[in-house]
Amino acid sequence: MTNPLEITDLVYKKNQKKIITDLDLTLKPGKIVALLGENGAGKTTLMRIISGVAKNYRGSVKVAGFTKEADRKGHLSFTDGLTGFANSTKISNIVKFYQILYQDFNLKQFEQLRDFMNLKPDLRLSELSKGMKEKLVIALTFSRRADLYLLDEPFSGIDAMARKKIIKSIILWKQEKSTILISDHFVNEIAAVLDEVVIIKNKTVCMQKSTEAIRADNQSVEEFYESFYQREEEE
Numbered sequence: 001m002t003n004p005l006e007i008t009d010l011v012y013k014k015n016q017k018k019i020i021t022d023l024d025l026t027l028k029p030g031k032i033v034a035l036l037g038e039n040g041a042g043k044t045t046l047m048r049i050i051s052g053v054a055k056n057y058r059g060s061v062k063v064a065g066f067t068k069e070a071d072r073k074g075h076l077s078f079t080d081g082l083t084g085f086a087n088s089t090k091i092s093n094i095v096k097f098y099q100i101l102y103q104d105f106n107l108k109q110f111e112q113l114r115d116f117m118n119l120k121p122d123l124r125l126s127e128l129s130k131g132m133k134e135k136l137v138i139a140l141t142f143s144r145r146a147d148l149y150l151l152d153e154p155f156s157g158i159d160a161m162a163r164k165k166i167i168k169s170i171i172l173w174k175q176e177k178s179t180i181l182i183s184d185h186f187v188n189e190i191a192a193v194l195d196e197v198v199i200i201k202n203k204t205v206c207m208q209k210s211t212e213a214i215r216a217d218n219q220s221v222e223e224f225y226e227s228f229y230q231r232e233e234e235e
């Protein structure tokens, strides 16, 4: 089966400054993977490159076996901050736009997710709090059928109770074979649903490990992440 993501020799510069260098990353089907790293490590940049929002990189980025940007976009689901919509746009109109733009957008699934998130369709973007916007982004992202879902710090504004509920349900919202790459700073909260951890440091992927292997070493995912940084500091 084709891997949802295969990146080789990725290099990305912005204003002459190297942001990502010599990065390789392969994700297998059906996995939930955390993308971890300190502020400024390059997590958002990597997601923007994979999704085709950031261009002019060197190296190969394949999504479900496809390298061309348009093909990649058809096989992955990523909601880039809703920045293209005016503040007065209603949720219902954003959904209409998604239905036109993406053939794989499933309205029924969206309505279920929207209700799960307690979002009223008549609300305008200007009426949404940070957490409500994040809930909308999650609902839109998971309303598409995709091989790869990208979630960039999806929960930073969502209250703890709702966050727990959403994390528990994530597994139900994806098809068995699709893969989720999710960046977050609170690894302990998502640890229970994770299959793998990928750490970005020094502008590249410096660690990829399954949570099964981490737990076999009698460590929690959080302990593993913390000890990784302690080890690096000692060296």
Ligand SMILES: Nc1ncnc2c1ncn2[C@@H]1O[C@H](COP(=O)(O)OP(=O)(O)OP(=O)(O)O)[C@@H](O)[C@H]1O
Residues within 6 Å of the ligand: 014, 015, 019, 037, 038, 039, 040, 041, 042, 043, 044, 045, 046
């Ligand atoms: N518009 C920009 N112009 C120049 N450099 C940028 C720009 N956006 C980001 N960078 C640089 O790219 C690097 C990676 O940033 P990025 O936002 O991808 O990190 P991140 O891991 O997502 O961080 P955080 O956890 O804080 O969200 C940083 O060093 C940052 O200074």
